[in-house]
Amino acid sequence: MRTSRDSDSAGYHHGDLPNALLAAVAEIVEEKGAANVSLREAARRAGVSHSAPAHHFGDKEGMLAAFAERGFEILGREMATGRDSVVGGSALERLAAVGTAYVRFAVDCTPYFDVMFRSGIDTPSHEHLHACADKALAVLIGAVGELISEGGYTEADPRQLTVYFWSLAHGLASLAVDRSMPPGLDELTIDDYIAGVFGMSELFNGTG
Amino acid sequence: MRTSRDSDSAGYHHGDLPNALLAAVAEIVEEKGAANVSLREAARRAGVSHSAPAHHFGDKEGMLAAFAERGFEILGREMATGRDSVVGGSALERLAAVGTAYVRFAVDCTPYFDVMFRSGIDTPSHEHLHACADKALAVLIGAVGELISEGGYTEADPRQLTVYFWSLAHGLASLAVDRSMPPGLDELTIDDYIAGVFGMSELFNGTG
DNA sequence: GCTCTATCTTGACATTGTCAACTAGTCAGT
DNA sequence: ACTGACTAGTTGACAATGTCAAGATAGAGC
Numbered sequence: 001m002r003t004s005r006d007s008d009s010a011g012y013h014h015g016d017l018p019n020a021l022l023a024a025v026a027e028i029v030e031e032k033g034a035a036n037v038s039l040r041e042a043a044r045r046a047g048v049s050h051s052a053p054a055h056h057f058g059d060k061e062g063m064l065a066a067f068a069e070r071g072f073e074i075l076g077r078e079m080a081t082g083r084d085s086v087v088g089g090s091a092l093e094r095l096a097a098v099g100t101a102y103v104r105f106a107v108d109c110t111p112y113f114d115v116m117f118r119s120g121i122d123t124p125s126h127e128h129l130h131a132c133a134d135k136a137l138a139v140l141i142g143a144v145g146e147l148i149s150e151g152g153y154t155e156a157d158p159r160q161l162t163v164y165f166w167s168l169a170h171g172l173a174s175l176a177v178d179r180s181m182p183p184g185l186d187e188l189t190i191d192d193y194i195a196g197v198f199g200m201s202e203l204f205n206g207t208g
Numbered sequence: 209m210r211t212s213r214d215s216d217s218a219g220y221h222h223g224d225l226p227n228a229l230l231a232a233v234a235e236i237v238e239e240k241g242a243a244n245v246s247l248r249e250a251a252r253r254a255g256v257s258h259s260a261p262a263h264h265f266g267d268k269e270g271m272l273a274a275f276a277e278r279g280f281e282i283l284g285r286e287m288a289t290g291r292d293s294v295v296g297g298s299a300l301e302r303l304a305a306v307g308t309a310y311v312r313f314a315v316d317c318t319p320y321f322d323v324m325f326r327s328g329i330d331t332p333s334h335e336h337l338h339a340c341a342d343k344a345l346a347v348l349i350g351a352v353g354e355l356i357s358e359g360g361y362t363e364a365d366p367r368q369l370t371v372y373f374w375s376l377a378h379g380l381a382s383l384a385v386d387r388s389m390p391p392g393l394d395e396l397t398i399d400d401y402i403a404g405v406f407g408m409s410e411l412f413n414g415t416g
Numbered sequence: 417g418c419t420c421t422a423t424c425t426t427g428a429c430a431t432t433g434t435c436a437a438c439t440a441g442t443c444a445g446t
Numbered sequence: 447a448c449t450g451a452c453t454a455g456t457t458g459a460c461a462a463t464g465t466c467a468a469g470a471t472a473g474a475g476c
Binding site: 033034035036114117118119120122123124130133134137138141157159160162163164166167168169170171172173174175178180181182183184185187188192193196197200 | 244327332380388390392405
C-alpha cells in the first residue's frame with residue numbers, strides 16, 4: 001500500500017522510518033530547540049502514528065541518542081577531513097585544522113551539536129553512542145599525539161594537552177552556538193575568533 | 209493561616225515563594241537534570257498549588273531564567289573572589305584565578321551551570337538575565353583588560369584574547385560537568401586539568 | 417467597616433511519554 | 447499454497463505537564 005511515502009526506499013510499511021524520524025528531529029531542533037523535541041511531533045512529520053518511534057528507538061532519549069550518534073559520525077569525519085586538508089603543514093597546523101572543523105561543525109550543524117552536548121542526554125549510559133563519541137574524539141587525540149611526537153612537546157602530558165585543545169574547541173563552539181557575546185565582542189565574526197583562538201596556540205613554539 | 213511553611217519568612221500566604229521555588233529547582237536539577245524540571249514539581253516541593261509559580265515567573269522559561277540569574281550572580285562573585293585572592297601576583301595569574309573560579313563554579317554548582325548554559329533557555333530574550341550574564345562576564349573581560357595593560361600584550365586584540373580565555377574556561381567547565389572523558393583522560397582530577405589548562409597560558413610571555 | 421491589589425487555588429484543556437493490545441504486511445519452511 | 451513467526455506500525459488508554467481562565471483569600475490603605 002506504500003502509504004504517502006513516495007518512492008524508492010526499501011523496507012516494510014514506511015520505507016525507512018528511522019531515517020525519516022531523525023530527519024524530522026533535525027527539523028524540530030532547528031525550529032524549536034533541542035528541549036522541544038517530541039516523539040509525537042517527529043512521528044507526525046514522518047507521517048506515522050504517535051507511537052511508531054518507540055519501536056525503533058525505545059523511548060525519547062533513545063531517539064535523541066540515535067540522532068547524537070549521527071552527529072558524532074559527522075563530527076569525526078569533518079575533523080579528519082580538516083586535518084587531511086593541511087598538506088605539508090606542521091602538526092600544530094593540523095591540530096588547529098581539527099579544532100577549526102570542530103567549531104565549524106557546531107556552527108553549521110547546530111542541531112547535532114545541541115543534541116550531542118546540551119540536551120541533557122546521558123551519553124555514558126548509551127553504549128553505542130558512547131563508542132561513537134570516543135571514535136570521533138580519537139581524531140582529536142590523534143592530532144595531539146602527532147603534535148607531541150613531531151612537534152617536540154615530549155615533556156608535555158598528552159592528557160593535559162588533549163584537554164587543553166578540546167576545551168578550547170568545545171568552549172568556542174559553545175559560545176559561538178548561542179551568540180550571546182557581551183557588547184563589543186560581537187563585532188568580529190566566528191571565523192575571526194576561530195582564527196584568533198587557534199592562532200594563540202602558535203605561541204607554543206616547542207619550549208613546553 | 210501560615211500553612212506548612214514553618215517560620216520567620218515575611219510575605220503573604222507562603223512567606224517567600226520565589227525563593228522556595230528556586231530552591232526546589234536546584235534540588236530537581238540535581239536529582240533529575242535540567243531537562244526534567246517542571247513547574248508542577250517545583251510547586252509541589254514548595255508546598256503550593258500547581259499554578260502558583262506562574263504568578264511569579266510567568267512561565268517555565270521564566271522560572272529557569274530567574275534561576276539562571278542567580279547563577280550568574282554567584283559566578284560573578286566567585287570570579288571576583290578568585291581574582292582578589294591573588295595578592296602580589298601578575299595579571300596573568302589573576303586571570304588564571306578567574307578562569308579557575310569559572311570551572312570550579314561549574315563543577316561545584318552544576319545545577320546552576322546546567323540551567324545557565326545547557327537548558328535551551330534563550331538568554332538574550334530575557335532582558336534581566338542578559339544583563340546579569342553581561343555583568344558576570346565583565347569580571348573576565350576586566351581581567352583580560354588588565355592582562356593587556358599590565359602584561360604587555362599591547363598588540364593583541366582584547367576581543368580575541370577575551371574569547372580565548374572564555375572559551376578555555378567554558379570548554380573545560382563543560383567537559384568537567386559531564387564527566388565523559390575518553391579512556392585514559394579520566395585518570396587525572398579536575399584540579400589537575402584546571403592547573404594544566406591555565407598553566408598553558410603561561411607560555412604566553414609577552415611576545416604576543 | 418470598605419475597596420483594592422497581590423497572592424494563591426481550582427478546574428479545565430491540549431499535549432506529551434509510555435504502555436498494552438491489536439493489525440498488517442513479509443518471509444521461511446514445508 | 448498454507449502455516450507460523452517475525453517485523454513494522456496502529457489504536458487506545460493513562461498519568462503528567464504547561465498554560466489559561468476564573469475564583470478565593472489575605473493584607474494594605476482609607
